Amino acid sequence: MSGVHRPGGDRSRGEPASPRAGAAAATGDAAAAPRPKVEVRGLRVSFYGEEAIKGISLDIHERRILGIIGPAGSAKTTFLRALDRMNELSEGCRTEGQVLIDGADVYGPGVDPVALRKRVGMVFAMPMPLPLSIYENVVYGTRLKGTAAKSASELDELVEACLRSAFLWDEVKDRLGSSGLKLSGGQQQRLCLARTLAVNPEIILLDEPCSGLDPISTAKIEEALANLKERHTIVLVTNNTKQAARASDETAFFLMGELVELGSTASIFTNPKDRRTEDYVTGRFG
Numbered sequence: 001m002s003g004v005h006r007p008g009g010d011r012s013r014g015e016p017a018s019p020r021a022g023a024a025a026a027t028g029d030a031a032a033a034p035r036p037k038v039e040v041r042g043l044r045v046s047f048y049g050e051e052a053i054k055g056i057s058l059d060i061h062e063r064r065i066l067g068i069i070g071p072a073g074s075a076k077t078t079f080l081r082a083l084d085r086m087n088e089l090s091e092g093c094r095t096e097g098q099v100l101i102d103g104a105d106v107y108g109p110g111v112d113p114v115a116l117r118k119r120v121g122m123v124f125a126m127p128m129p130l131p132l133s134i135y136e137n138v139v140y141g142t143r144l145k146g147t148a149a150k151s152a153s154e155l156d157e158l159v160e161a162c163l164r165s166a167f168l169w170d171e172v173k174d175r176l177g178s179s180g181l182k183l184s185g186g187q188q189q190r191l192c193l194a195r196t197l198a199v200n201p202e203i204i205l206l207d208e209p210c211s212g213l214d215p216i217s218t219a220k221i222e223e224a225l226a227n228l229k230e231r232h233t234i235v236l237v238t239n240n241t242k243q244a245a246r247a248s249d250e251t252a253f254f255l256m257g258e259l260v261e262l263g264s265t266a267s268i269f270t271n272p273k274d275r276r277t278e279d280y281v282t283g284r285f286g
């Protein structure tokens, strides 16, 4: 989709930054050095003076899936909400440190949080379709103020593409006019993913998107994410360590507002460096 802000060259238009990057893009070389899309530096978030995130620094690589695991209250949700400045909607919240997207601090002067949230889409744990048709749920974001109007046929194409990407098209293509609220929980969650995709965010944040879903819906969401990472950078918070092991390229383990360990998913699950990570991934606590 046009109109997406891509500082630093647009690789989707075939403008690699270097010959090496060009070769990697052409061959889909997964081993090529990934570029940090998001750089979090010294992030601290507190609510009414109580620190929830106690100084986290990490990189989120472009077109990869970063899984975040950790027990309840370890600040996984707060971390996601720091990336799109949602925490500031909560009273008593204070944020320090930097969140750089493509090198620019999202907390810098002049950054419009509403514009930021178009670049950084969010899917929540509880699917929350709007009381609208399936079709209108998908196109909702594109009808908001400040978004270029699309023709009816462009909207039709967008709806089909987003529902296909969310692995929902085949189940709803014959009833696009019926209410999104009539879908099953697993279908509603995929509808919410399609709605997020329709505004073509560069980064997709998912907060326990499969909690409460059956294994088939869970597998469809994981399959959708595996395809979506070709075009988007994804952060997947999950309370299911097995899901992180299956779906993410890198995994971060959070504990009480701190980053204990971050590494390739294989290393976190088979050769963790920190005893607390090992205890958590083997189910000895959490």
Ligand SMILES: Nc1ncnc2c1ncn2[C@@H]1O[C@H](COP(=O)(O)OP(=O)(O)OP(=O)(O)O)[C@@H](O)[C@H]1O
Binding pocket: 047, 052, 070, 071, 072, 073, 074, 075, 076, 077, 078, 079, 090, 091, 239
């Ligand atoms: N709006 C808020 N006001 C006050 N405290 C908050 C707020 N949001 C989060 N917190 C606190 O921040 C800490 C981290 O909470 P958070 O929801 O980020 O954890 P989590 O890892 O997502 O947990 P869970 O696995 O249960 O979803 C908790 O102590 C919580 O009470």
Ligand SMILES: [Mg+2]
Binding pocket: 076, 077, 078, 207
């Ligand atoms: Mg949470």
